[in-house]
Amino acid sequence: MTRSRNILSRLMPRLRKIVGNEQLILSILALTVGAAGGGAVILFRQGIAQVQNLFYGSTGEGLFVHAQTLPWWRILLAPTLGGLLIGLLVYYFLPDRRPQGVADVIEAGALRGGRMSVTTGLKAAVISAVSIGVGASVGREGPAVHLGATLGGWLAKKLRLRRTHSRTLLGCGVACAVAASFNAPIAGALFASEVVVGHYALSAFAPIVIASVTGTAISNVYFGDFPAFTVAEHSIASFWEFPAFAGLGLLAGLLAMAFMRGTVLAENVAGKIPLPPWIRPAAGGAMVGILALMVPQVLGVGYGTTDAALQVSFSLALLIAVGVAKIVATAISLGFGFGGGVFSPSLVIGAMLGGAYGIVVAGLSPELSSGPGAYTIVGMGAMAAAVLGAPISTTLIVFEMTGDYAITMAVMVAVVFASLVTRDFHGGSFFAWQLERRGLDLKGGFESTLLRTLGVRPVMSLVSELVTRDVGLGDLREMLQKSERGELFVVRDNGELFGTITLADLSEVAFDPTVDDLIKAGDVARPRPPVLSAADDLEAALKLMRDTGESYIAVVEDKESMLFLGSIDERDVMSAYNRALLERRREELGG
CATH class of the missing domain: 1.10.3080.10 (Clc chloride channel)
Structure with a gap:
């Protein structure tokens, strides 16, 4: 090896x-x-x-x-x-x-x-x-x-x-x-x-x-060279139909939100059940099995179910029942700990929504309807785009599956509205939600993401102005007057950070030489100062600096041992960020 x-x-x-x-x-x-x-x-x-x-x-x-x-x-x-x-x-x-x-x-x-x-x-x-x-x-x-x-x-x-x-x-x-x-x-x-x-x-x-x-x-x-689904040819009956596609997109966005929040709910419920973690998938599997006895279409990936919807083989009542049951079954499966993704379930749920919507639209205005099959395709694209947060590639998947430019235009309209609903009212995709549940917010933009990739340890300075707790006031006064940063770090004999000292911390005794022999560094130090651990990233460093109003902060090995390692300045953070930004832009441009 x-x-x-x-x-x-x-x-x-x-x-x-x-x-x-x-x-x-x-x-x-x-x-x-x-x-x-x-x-x-x-x-x-x-x-x-x-x-x-x-x-x-x-x-x-x-x-x-x-x-x-x-x-x-x-x-x-x-x-x-x-x-x-x-x-x-x-x-x-x-x-x-x-x-x-x-x-x-x-x-x-x-x-x-x-x-x-x-x-x-x-x-x-x-x-x-x-x-x-x-x-x-x-x-x-x-x-x-x-x-x-x-x-x-x-x-x-x-x-x-x-x-x-x-x-x-x-x-x-x-x-x-x-x-x-x-x-x-x-x-x-x-x-x-x-x-x-x-x-x-x-x-x-x-x-x-x-x-x-x-x-x-x-x-x-x-x-073999076959598309994922068997799709019949469709044409848009009238451009007056596009408001109906937009309406389908709005419904898909709302249903996507319900699906994602249902998964959150299922995960929360699973976490509160007084069972060992390894038994929870079995409990979830039992619930899925019970549901499958009534609606077998919920089992597995669901491509056969999607194909049946595309062939307009389901009644309105069955489309609604399968759509609701699939949301419940997928939320339980993911929430209770099965492995798997959300792409296929999103397509199934979207197909059920689109098929049901298409039947209703055809009943209201048959001469302006492209038929339930066309709405099934549009619903699949809109639902998947909203859940995955990938409107461009989802639209192209539909185009490559169908080869139909007109239907793809309808999908684009629905995808836009569905994505807007989930972005504005849910905050993003299913994957963004998963990362947030782990304490990772990648929605802060390119700059925040870049800062998270940069660690404190490579940026910190190993040269810092240190004093022990028994240093006298006279020496402290002289050191602070000569200090570049105007701040000293006080450490214990074992290297543990005790506190910090600035001229402001000395207050009224700062220039009173009569007490020089009476007051030591440990007496005037500010205990429990803000610190960063070596494992923190630069986003955490900037946040701490902003929250505390301090631009010069100690770095410790970890916040349990408080072993002093060095210090970091806001200027060092911004310099490291600018270097990384220039490097990233150069790489993206192929330089």
Whole structure:
């Protein structure tokens, strides 16, 4: 293992020497990641099929049709026993004892320089494959994205690539996974740039496109060149219909909010149940099984259900029932700890909403309606865009699935309104919510995200003006008058920070020499000053400086030991930020 690591770490310098062009090297690496990611998606999907076959005796997408032929105990037992297995796997094998997904990829790209653990990625993929196979109401695209990103991030880590190239390879892994899942290379490339990389500079976009196309090609070799769904041709009956599409977008935005808040509620309820964490997925699986006895369409990924809606095979009542049940089942599955994503459930819920809306519109104005099938497609795009926070790539997925420019225009209108509703009234996407639940707010903009990537330790000064507690007042006065910062740090004999002293802290004794022999540093020091730990980032440093009004702050090893390490000044923070900003802009422009 150590030998293979050394070989990989020496590979990049050799490639630079042989090829001589970093962009060409990055393209070769993108091709590698695209091929590996496409193959990984094939294995992942086949793994789901085998688990599903083990528990239900079927490998097909239309699980709900087969489920109607099974005895009730099997439908109830499969997600329950599967949930027990998932709970044990997550509890003992995954970091933080929780499933992994797209939010972890976004976090890695924003805060960890694109590096990811391949061991965690493979474990997470197995757990998600089992979750989907046993019937949990979750999606397979999110886990596929995480798996592809893991491969790209791992390769970047082993080759010791700089941050911008690591994030590009992370994007390559995401792109090939999305493209291989939907047979949509354009959408894969734009999803990676829109959600993970955060820009469309050619230096990053070109390798991402290469990986996306490669992933699609690998997938097509195995599964064939078929779109994800069977979609009939549709045409827009009249441009007067566009207000109806806008209305569908508004409803999709509201339903997306209900879906995301329902997942929050389910997670909160699961956390309050007096059961061990590893048993919670089994409880959630039992609830999903009970729901599936009444509405079998909630089981699994739901592509068969979506296809049935696209073929206008469901009545209005069934569309509404399946839509509501799918929201409840997905919220329970995710909230109680199954692994999986939200892309597929969003498409199913959107299809049910769009189909029901289309039936109502056709009944009110049949001559101006494009039919329920067209509204089903529009609902899918609007709902997925609102939940994922990816309006551009979601629109393109629909376009690549249908090849219909007119329907795509309708999808664009609905996507805009749905995205506006969730942004203004919910605060963002499902992934942003997940990160916020972990205490990570990446919505502060480019500047805040950049500050979070910069640590306090590299910026702090190791040269600080220190005194011990027994230093006399006369010496303190002289040191403060000569001090550049006008502040001294008082430390104990063991190096622990005791407090700080400024001339203002000396107050009335500052220039009274008659008490010089009576007062020591420990007597006048300000105890418990604001401090930063070495593990903090520069955003935390600037926030502390703003909240306390102090521009010069001590840095300690941690806030328990209070071992003094150095100090940090606001000027040092801003200088480090400006250097990082210039470097990031230069990298994005391909410089």
